[in-house]
Amino acid sequence: MLNKILKKRILIPDRVSELTIYAPHIARNARPGNFVVLRLTEKGERIPLTIAYKDPEKGVIVIVYLVLGKTSALLDTFGQGDIILDLCGPLGKPTEIRKQGQVICVGGGTGIAAMHHIAKGNYEAGNEVLSVIGARSKDLLLFKPELEKISSKVFVATDDGSMGHKGFVTEVLLKCLKENPDVKEVVAVGPVPMMKAVAGVTADFDVETVVSLNSIMVDGVGMCGACRVSVGGETKFACVDGPEFDASKVDFDELMMRLNAFKPQEELSMELFKKKTG
DSSP: OTTEEEEEEEEETTTEEEEEEEOHHHHHHOOTTOEEEEEOSTTOOOEEEEEEEEETTTTEEEEEEEOOSHHHHHHTTOOTTOBOSEEEEEESOOOOOOOOSEEEEEEETTHHHHHHHHHHHHHHTTOEEEEEEEESSGGGOOSHHHHHTTOSEEEEEETTSSSSEESOHHHHHHHHHHHOTTEEEEEEESOHHHHHHHHHHHTTTTOEEEEEOOOOOSSSSSSSOTTEEEETTEEEEHHHHOSEEEGGGBOHHHHHHHHTTTHHHHHHHHHHHHHHHO
16 A cells, blocks of 8 residues: 555664655655655645655665654654555655765764665765764664665764764764865765754865755645745755755755744644643
């Protein structure tokens, strides 16, 4: 049955889970960088989630989500055998992948899942992939074993030093760029402050840098305008013009402001959901 959850894997208890969903049309057409928009109930909101993996032969896609708001908390109550009401995709422009040599893929938090799909695409295109991933602690790191299969090296940064470098991914990235002068491109997926910091680091190396923007979305097809971002002084819609953009041209401060615009309402919705289900 379409949109049926075939498997659920808890990556971080009560925080991050992975769903394998039967969606053959999406699986056949999805490319690295694409995302889906899903709705769980008739009156529910629509939320975007990046495709972390796809298997066209089995007709499945894999999504990874962080339990952050009401809809993701509701999604976390779903399990094997449950049906997602609406699943639209693949959406957005796929990552522009070409054979070019060394590529550094940077991921933070749940963004590592989306970065993995892009890293795999680069690996399959014949590029040498250097992966840099980060989290607050080793227990919160995602997709490290999967990335080790397709990367010549996986560098880890944790805030508490429980694995790899103690500090930020940008510090590891800076070292990688100094030691690998032939890097052709840097791709970053993760929290906005992290992507902004990555853009600051790569600016000194004159290396092409692409970021995947997680702006608020509603319809996902460019009609509502909720996902608008400023890129190079122009208004772009992340759902159809992106979600990936030239990092050097993104107005990250405006993006962060827009992401926080409905925070009080989101917190209230989550509080009511917890009271109703708790």
